[in-house]
Amino acid sequence: MSTHVKIITHLLASNEQAAERNRARFRAAGVLAVNIIAGPGAGKTSMITALLRALHGQARIGVIEGDIAGSIDTEKVLAAGAGDAVQINTGGNCHLEAGMVQQALEQLDLTALDIVLIENVGNLVCPTHWALGEQIKLCLVSAAEGHDKPIKYPDTFSVSDVIVVNKIDLIELVDFERALFYPAVRALNPTAPLFEISCRTGQGVAGLASWMHARLRHERGE
Amino acid sequence: MHELSIAAYLLEAVDGHARQLGASRILTINLLVGTRAGVVDESLQFSFDMLAPGTLAEGARIVTRRSGMRFHCAGCATDYDPGDGDFRCPHCGTFGQVVDDGSSLLIESIEIDP
Numbered sequence: 001m002s003t004h005v006k007i008i009t010h011l012l013a014s015n016e017q018a019a020e021r022n023r024a025r026f027r028a029a030g031v032l033a034v035n036i037i038a039g040p041g042a043g044k045t046s047m048i049t050a051l052l053r054a055l056h057g058q059a060r061i062g063v064i065e066g067d068i069a070g071s072i073d074t075e076k077v078l079a080a081g082a083g084d085a086v087q088i089n090t091g092g093n094c095h096l097e098a099g100m101v102q103q104a105l106e107q108l109d110l111t112a113l114d115i116v117l118i119e120n121v122g123n124l125v126c127p128t129h130w131a132l133g134e135q136i137k138l139c140l141v142s143a144a145e146g147h148d149k150p151i152k153y154p155d156t157f158s159v160s161d162v163i164v165v166n167k168i169d170l171i172e173l174v175d176f177e178r179a180l181f182y183p184a185v186r187a188l189n190p191t192a193p194l195f196e197i198s199c200r201t202g203q204g205v206a207g208l209a210s211w212m213h214a215r216l217r218h219e220r221g222e
Numbered sequence: 223m224h225e226l227s228i229a230a231y232l233l234e235a236v237d238g239h240a241r242q243l244g245a246s247r248i249l250t251i252n253l254l255v256g257t258r259a260g261v262v263d264e265s266l267q268f269s270f271d272m273l274a275p276g277t278l279a280e281g282a283r284i285v286t287r288r289s290g291m292r293f294h295c296a297g298c299a300t301d302y303d304p305g306d307g308d309f310r311c312p313h314c315g316t317f318g319q320v321v322d323d324g325s326s327l328l329i330e331s332i333e334i335d336p
Contacts, residue, residue: 007331093224
Protein backbone atom coordinates (compact mmCIF):
# COMPACT_ATOMS: atom_id res chain seq x y z
CA MET A 1 0.00 0.00 0.00
CA SER A 2 1.60 3.26 -1.10
CA THR A 3 1.74 6.37 1.08
CA HIS A 4 1.31 9.98 0.05
CA VAL A 5 3.79 12.28 1.82
CA LYS A 6 3.54 16.08 1.80
CA ILE A 7 6.91 17.81 1.40
CA ILE A 8 6.51 21.41 0.17
CA THR A 9 10.06 22.44 -0.59
CA HIS A 10 11.76 24.56 -3.23
CA LEU A 11 12.74 22.22 -6.01
CA LEU A 12 16.25 23.71 -6.09
CA ALA A 13 16.63 23.67 -2.28
CA SER A 14 20.16 22.25 -2.37
CA ASN A 15 21.27 25.04 -4.74
CA GLU A 16 19.71 27.58 -2.36
CA GLN A 17 21.78 26.11 0.47
CA ALA A 18 24.99 26.26 -1.56
CA ALA A 19 24.14 29.88 -2.50
CA GLU A 20 23.69 30.73 1.17
CA ARG A 21 27.19 29.39 1.89
CA ASN A 22 28.62 31.56 -0.92
CA ARG A 23 26.72 34.57 0.40
CA ALA A 24 28.21 34.04 3.85
CA ARG A 25 31.71 34.02 2.32
CA PHE A 26 31.07 37.25 0.38
CA ARG A 27 29.61 38.92 3.48
CA ALA A 28 32.46 37.79 5.74
CA ALA A 29 34.96 39.29 3.28
CA GLY A 30 32.97 42.52 2.97
CA VAL A 31 32.59 41.89 -0.74
CA LEU A 32 29.55 42.90 -2.80
CA ALA A 33 28.63 40.13 -5.26
CA VAL A 34 26.55 41.02 -8.30
CA ASN A 35 24.85 38.39 -10.48
CA ILE A 36 24.48 39.83 -13.99
CA ILE A 37 21.61 38.29 -15.94
CA ALA A 38 21.00 39.18 -19.59
CA GLY A 39 20.33 37.67 -22.98
CA PRO A 40 23.19 37.11 -25.44
CA GLY A 41 24.43 40.37 -26.92
CA ALA A 42 22.83 42.72 -24.37
CA GLY A 43 26.32 43.92 -23.46
CA LYS A 44 27.22 42.08 -20.24
CA THR A 45 30.96 42.08 -20.88
CA SER A 46 30.87 45.66 -22.21
CA MET A 47 29.03 46.80 -19.06
CA ILE A 48 31.61 45.02 -16.89
CA THR A 49 34.54 46.68 -18.68
CA ALA A 50 32.74 50.06 -18.48
CA LEU A 51 32.21 49.59 -14.71
CA LEU A 52 35.86 48.56 -14.28
CA ARG A 53 36.93 51.83 -15.86
CA ALA A 54 34.37 53.92 -13.95
CA LEU A 55 35.31 52.40 -10.57
CA HIS A 56 39.06 52.35 -11.21
CA GLY A 57 40.85 53.51 -8.05
CA GLN A 58 37.62 53.35 -6.00
CA ALA A 59 36.92 49.63 -5.82
CA ARG A 60 38.91 46.48 -6.54
CA ILE A 61 36.78 44.34 -8.80
CA GLY A 62 36.99 40.61 -9.49
CA VAL A 63 35.04 38.98 -12.28
CA ILE A 64 33.60 35.49 -12.57
CA GLU A 65 32.87 34.82 -16.23
CA GLY A 66 30.26 32.18 -16.97
CA ASP A 67 30.15 31.03 -20.54
CA ILE A 68 29.24 28.01 -22.57
CA ALA A 69 32.88 27.79 -23.75
CA GLY A 70 36.04 29.83 -24.34
CA SER A 71 37.90 32.47 -22.33
CA ILE A 72 37.66 35.54 -24.57
CA ASP A 73 35.59 37.52 -22.03
CA THR A 74 38.05 36.79 -19.20
CA GLU A 75 40.88 38.15 -21.34
CA LYS A 76 38.81 41.28 -22.07
CA VAL A 77 38.02 42.06 -18.44
CA LEU A 78 41.62 41.50 -17.32
CA ALA A 79 42.79 43.87 -20.04
CA ALA A 80 40.22 46.42 -18.80
CA GLY A 81 41.68 46.36 -15.28
CA ALA A 82 39.92 43.60 -13.35
CA GLY A 83 41.78 42.76 -10.13
CA ASP A 84 41.25 39.09 -10.86
CA ALA A 85 39.10 36.97 -13.15
CA VAL A 86 37.99 33.35 -13.21
CA GLN A 87 36.40 31.63 -16.15
CA ILE A 88 33.67 29.05 -15.62
CA ASN A 89 32.87 27.07 -18.73
CA THR A 90 29.54 25.39 -18.22
CA GLY A 91 30.11 22.98 -21.09
CA GLY A 92 26.72 23.69 -22.61
CA ASN A 93 24.77 24.32 -19.41
CA CYS A 94 22.55 27.38 -19.93
CA HIS A 95 23.03 29.00 -16.51
CA LEU A 96 25.47 29.19 -13.58
CA GLU A 97 24.73 27.29 -10.37
CA ALA A 98 25.87 28.03 -6.83
CA GLY A 99 28.26 25.06 -6.82
CA MET A 100 30.09 26.44 -9.86
CA VAL A 101 30.55 29.81 -8.14
CA GLN A 102 31.76 28.00 -5.03
CA GLN A 103 34.49 26.36 -7.15
CA ALA A 104 35.37 29.70 -8.76
CA LEU A 105 35.74 31.22 -5.27
CA GLU A 106 38.56 28.74 -4.57
CA GLN A 107 40.55 30.64 -7.20
CA LEU A 108 39.65 34.19 -6.06
CA ASP A 109 41.29 35.99 -3.14
CA LEU A 110 38.25 37.80 -1.71
CA THR A 111 40.39 39.69 0.79
CA ALA A 112 41.97 41.56 -2.16
CA LEU A 113 38.58 42.52 -3.67
CA ASP A 114 35.64 44.85 -2.96
CA ILE A 115 33.19 43.79 -5.65
CA VAL A 116 32.74 40.52 -7.55
CA LEU A 117 30.82 40.82 -10.80
CA ILE A 118 29.45 37.45 -11.90
CA GLU A 119 28.62 37.33 -15.59
CA ASN A 120 25.98 34.66 -15.97
CA VAL A 121 25.46 32.69 -19.20
CA GLY A 122 23.63 34.79 -21.80
CA ASN A 123 20.03 33.75 -21.22
CA LEU A 124 16.96 35.44 -19.71
CA VAL A 125 15.04 32.23 -19.04
CA CYS A 126 16.67 30.10 -16.37
CA PRO A 127 19.61 31.89 -14.66
CA THR A 128 16.96 33.56 -12.50
CA HIS A 129 16.06 30.22 -10.89
CA TRP A 130 19.56 29.55 -9.62
CA ALA A 131 20.71 31.75 -6.75
CA LEU A 132 24.50 32.05 -6.68
CA GLY A 133 24.96 33.75 -3.31
CA GLU A 134 24.91 37.28 -4.72
CA GLN A 135 23.65 40.26 -2.73
CA ILE A 136 22.48 41.94 -5.95
CA LYS A 137 20.78 40.53 -9.01
CA LEU A 138 21.30 42.89 -11.94
CA CYS A 139 19.03 42.50 -14.96
CA LEU A 140 20.55 43.93 -18.13
CA VAL A 141 18.65 44.37 -21.37
CA SER A 142 19.48 46.46 -24.40
CA ALA A 143 17.22 48.82 -26.29
CA ALA A 144 18.06 46.88 -29.45
CA GLU A 145 16.31 43.80 -28.06
CA GLY A 146 12.97 45.62 -27.99
CA HIS A 147 10.60 46.68 -25.23
CA ASP A 148 8.82 43.36 -24.82
CA LYS A 149 11.39 41.63 -22.59
CA PRO A 150 9.46 42.09 -19.28
CA ILE A 151 6.38 40.52 -20.86
CA LYS A 152 8.37 37.54 -22.13
CA TYR A 153 10.68 36.97 -19.13
CA PRO A 154 8.74 38.32 -16.15
CA ASP A 155 10.57 36.63 -13.28
CA THR A 156 13.96 38.01 -14.29
CA PHE A 157 12.51 41.49 -13.83
CA SER A 158 10.47 40.73 -10.71
CA VAL A 159 13.41 39.34 -8.71
CA SER A 160 16.10 41.81 -9.82
CA ASP A 161 17.51 44.45 -7.46
CA VAL A 162 18.51 46.78 -10.29
CA ILE A 163 17.46 46.97 -13.95
CA VAL A 164 19.75 48.41 -16.62
CA VAL A 165 18.92 49.28 -20.24
CA ASN A 166 22.05 49.34 -22.40
CA LYS A 167 22.53 50.67 -25.97
CA ILE A 168 20.32 53.64 -25.14
CA ASP A 169 22.19 55.60 -27.84
CA LEU A 170 20.34 53.43 -30.38
CA ILE A 171 16.87 54.17 -29.05
CA GLU A 172 15.80 56.30 -32.02
CA LEU A 173 16.82 53.56 -34.45
CA VAL A 174 15.18 50.53 -32.84
CA ASP A 175 11.75 49.41 -31.66
CA PHE A 176 12.07 50.28 -28.01
CA GLU A 177 9.20 52.30 -26.57
CA ARG A 178 9.88 53.53 -23.05
CA ALA A 179 6.11 53.99 -22.60
CA LEU A 180 5.62 50.24 -23.11
CA PHE A 181 8.75 48.99 -21.35
CA TYR A 182 8.70 50.87 -18.03
CA PRO A 183 5.05 50.31 -17.01
CA ALA A 184 5.53 46.56 -17.54
CA VAL A 185 8.79 46.66 -15.52
CA ARG A 186 7.10 48.61 -12.71
CA ALA A 187 4.13 46.21 -12.67
CA LEU A 188 6.64 43.44 -11.91
CA ASN A 189 9.04 45.39 -9.76
CA PRO A 190 7.90 48.69 -8.22
CA THR A 191 11.15 49.56 -6.42
CA ALA A 192 14.31 48.44 -8.28
CA PRO A 193 16.48 51.36 -9.42
CA LEU A 194 16.49 51.79 -13.20
CA PHE A 195 19.46 52.95 -15.27
CA GLU A 196 19.79 53.77 -18.96
CA ILE A 197 23.33 53.45 -20.22
CA SER A 198 25.38 53.22 -23.37
CA CYS A 199 28.60 51.25 -23.01
CA ARG A 200 29.60 52.59 -26.44
CA THR A 201 29.29 56.31 -25.62
CA GLY A 202 29.67 56.01 -21.84
CA GLN A 203 26.32 57.70 -21.21
CA GLY A 204 24.85 56.81 -17.81
CA VAL A 205 27.70 54.51 -16.76
CA ALA A 206 28.92 56.87 -14.01
CA GLY A 207 25.47 56.85 -12.40
CA LEU A 208 25.32 53.05 -12.37
CA ALA A 209 28.87 52.85 -11.02
CA SER A 210 28.19 55.27 -8.18
CA TRP A 211 24.98 53.42 -7.26
CA MET A 212 26.99 50.19 -7.09
CA HIS A 213 29.67 51.83 -4.97
CA ALA A 214 26.99 53.15 -2.59
CA ARG A 215 25.63 49.58 -2.29
CA LEU A 216 29.13 48.36 -1.45
CA ARG A 217 29.41 50.93 1.35
CA HIS A 218 25.91 50.00 2.55
CA GLU A 219 26.90 46.32 2.58
CA ARG A 220 29.89 47.18 4.77
CA GLY A 221 27.75 49.31 7.08
CA GLU A 222 29.68 52.46 6.15
CA MET B 223 17.72 22.27 -21.99
CA HIS B 224 17.69 23.41 -18.35
CA GLU B 225 15.16 20.67 -17.54
CA LEU B 226 18.16 18.35 -17.21
CA SER B 227 19.60 20.47 -14.37
CA ILE B 228 16.19 20.79 -12.75
CA ALA B 229 15.72 17.01 -13.03
CA ALA B 230 19.08 16.41 -11.31
CA TYR B 231 18.10 18.64 -8.36
CA LEU B 232 14.64 17.07 -8.24
CA LEU B 233 16.10 13.56 -8.15
CA GLU B 234 18.56 14.48 -5.37
CA ALA B 235 15.76 16.02 -3.31
CA VAL B 236 13.13 13.28 -3.66
CA ASP B 237 15.65 10.47 -3.29
CA GLY B 238 16.86 12.09 -0.04
CA HIS B 239 13.32 12.50 1.30
CA ALA B 240 12.38 8.93 0.37
CA ARG B 241 15.46 7.52 2.12
CA GLN B 242 14.66 9.50 5.27
CA LEU B 243 11.15 8.04 5.18
CA GLY B 244 12.51 4.52 4.76
CA ALA B 245 10.71 4.11 1.44
CA SER B 246 11.56 1.31 -0.99
CA ARG B 247 10.37 3.16 -4.08
CA ILE B 248 8.98 6.49 -5.27
CA LEU B 249 5.90 6.08 -7.43
CA THR B 250 4.80 9.66 -8.08
CA ILE B 251 6.29 13.13 -7.61
CA ASN B 252 3.83 16.03 -7.40
CA LEU B 253 5.16 19.44 -8.41
CA LEU B 254 3.78 22.95 -8.50
CA VAL B 255 5.31 24.81 -11.46
CA GLY B 256 4.51 28.35 -12.57
CA THR B 257 3.32 28.85 -16.13
CA ARG B 258 6.25 31.25 -16.68
CA ALA B 259 8.94 29.12 -15.03
CA GLY B 260 10.09 27.87 -18.43
CA VAL B 261 9.72 24.19 -17.59
CA VAL B 262 8.36 21.78 -20.19
CA ASP B 263 6.72 18.73 -18.59
CA GLU B 264 7.80 16.24 -21.25
CA SER B 265 11.42 17.44 -21.17
CA LEU B 266 11.50 17.24 -17.39
CA GLN B 267 10.14 13.68 -17.36
CA PHE B 268 12.50 12.70 -20.19
CA SER B 269 15.53 14.12 -18.36
CA PHE B 270 14.42 12.57 -15.07
CA ASP B 271 14.05 9.14 -16.70
CA MET B 272 17.64 9.39 -17.94
CA LEU B 273 19.00 10.12 -14.46
CA ALA B 274 16.76 8.02 -12.22
CA PRO B 275 17.83 4.39 -12.95
CA GLY B 276 19.45 2.84 -9.89
CA THR B 277 17.76 5.28 -7.49
CA LEU B 278 14.55 4.97 -5.44
CA ALA B 279 12.89 7.17 -8.07
CA GLU B 280 13.45 4.84 -11.00
CA GLY B 281 10.22 4.74 -13.00
CA ALA B 282 8.60 7.52 -10.95
CA ARG B 283 5.95 9.61 -12.68
CA ILE B 284 6.13 13.41 -12.42
CA VAL B 285 2.74 15.09 -12.08
CA THR B 286 2.77 18.86 -12.54
CA ARG B 287 0.17 21.26 -11.25
CA ARG B 288 0.46 24.67 -12.93
CA SER B 289 0.03 28.03 -11.27
CA GLY B 290 -0.46 31.09 -13.47
CA MET B 291 0.66 34.68 -13.11
CA ARG B 292 -1.44 36.92 -10.87
CA PHE B 293 -1.61 40.71 -10.74
CA HIS B 294 -3.66 42.97 -8.50
CA CYS B 295 -5.50 45.99 -9.88
CA ALA B 296 -5.99 48.54 -7.09
CA GLY B 297 -8.56 50.54 -9.11
CA CYS B 298 -10.83 47.56 -9.74
CA ALA B 299 -9.89 45.90 -6.42
CA THR B 300 -9.47 42.62 -8.25
CA ASP B 301 -6.81 40.06 -9.14
CA TYR B 302 -6.25 38.89 -12.70
CA ASP B 303 -4.10 36.52 -14.75
CA PRO B 304 -2.77 38.43 -17.77
CA GLY B 305 -2.33 35.20 -19.72
CA ASP B 306 -0.11 35.72 -22.75
CA GLY B 307 -0.94 39.41 -23.06
CA ASP B 308 0.81 42.38 -21.47
CA PHE B 309 0.23 43.04 -17.77
CA ARG B 310 -2.74 45.39 -18.03
CA CYS B 311 -5.93 44.80 -16.08
CA PRO B 312 -8.50 43.29 -18.46
CA HIS B 313 -11.25 45.51 -16.95
CA CYS B 314 -9.74 49.00 -16.88
CA GLY B 315 -6.58 48.69 -18.98
CA THR B 316 -4.13 50.02 -16.38
CA PHE B 317 -1.06 48.12 -15.17
CA GLY B 318 -1.60 46.28 -11.88
CA GLN B 319 1.02 45.03 -9.41
CA VAL B 320 2.44 41.53 -9.54
CA VAL B 321 1.28 39.11 -6.85
CA ASP B 322 2.68 35.92 -8.43
CA ASP B 323 5.23 36.15 -11.24
CA GLY B 324 4.49 32.60 -12.38
CA SER B 325 7.95 31.27 -11.53
CA SER B 326 6.99 28.75 -8.81
CA LEU B 327 9.14 25.63 -8.66
CA LEU B 328 7.99 23.51 -5.72
CA ILE B 329 7.93 19.87 -4.75
CA GLU B 330 4.53 19.44 -3.08
CA SER B 331 4.47 15.74 -2.25
CA ILE B 332 5.65 12.27 -3.17
CA GLU B 333 3.87 8.96 -3.26
CA ILE B 334 6.07 6.15 -1.95
CA ASP B 335 6.01 2.42 -1.34
CA PRO B 336 7.10 1.48 2.20
